[in-house]
Amino acid sequence: MDVTEFQKWVNDYYEIRGWTELDIFIRIGFLAEETGEVARAIRALEIGRDRPDEVTESFKNNRKELVEELGDVLGNVIVIANKYDISLEEVFNSHREKLSKRYSYE
Numbered sequence: 772m773d774v775t776e777f778q779k780w781v782n783d784y785y786e787i788r789g790w791t792e793l794d795i796f797i798r799i800g801f802l803a804e805e806t807g808e809v810a811r812a813i814r815a816l817e818i819g820r821d822r823p824d825e826v827t828e829s830f831k832n833n834r835k836e837l838v839e840e841l842g843d844v845l846g847n848v849i850v851i852a853n854k855y856d857i858s859l860e861e862v863f864n865s866h867r868e869k870l871s872k873r874y875s876y877e
Contacts (some may be wrong), residue, residue, distance in 0.1 A: 774859045791850055798854075802847040809844055812837040828850040 772780070787789045793801075807877060814820065816833045828836070 774863070778849050780852070781846050782853050785850055787848070791853070795851070795854060798847060798850055802844065802851070805840060805843040805847055809837065809838045812840045812875050 782791065811820075812833065816829065816830065816837060821825060849859065852862060
């Protein structure tokens with residue numbers, strides 16, 4: 772699945788669930804929450820959780836958790852982009868252009 776197809780799939784899925792109708796500030800809150808969950812997943816991969824109420828998982832399971840949390844972040848980013856009619860391809864190209872101008876490779 773390419774990025775455009777995925778962006779449309781997320782839009783359609785979130786619309787069916789009624790999630791695209793949420794206020795943009797609620798969506799930003801969800802994005803912040805999911806970003807924190809990415810941080811937690813990375814911590815589990817890198818240094819462990821070290822909490823007596825949590826089971827220590829294998830690297831494979833921790834990595835799977837990180838993949839899932841990154842997907843949740845991406846889903847929220849896509850909903851925000853869709854709200855303002857911005858394609859992920861436009862985001863990718865803009866980001867690449869910005870970094871290329873800022874940090875020369877010559």
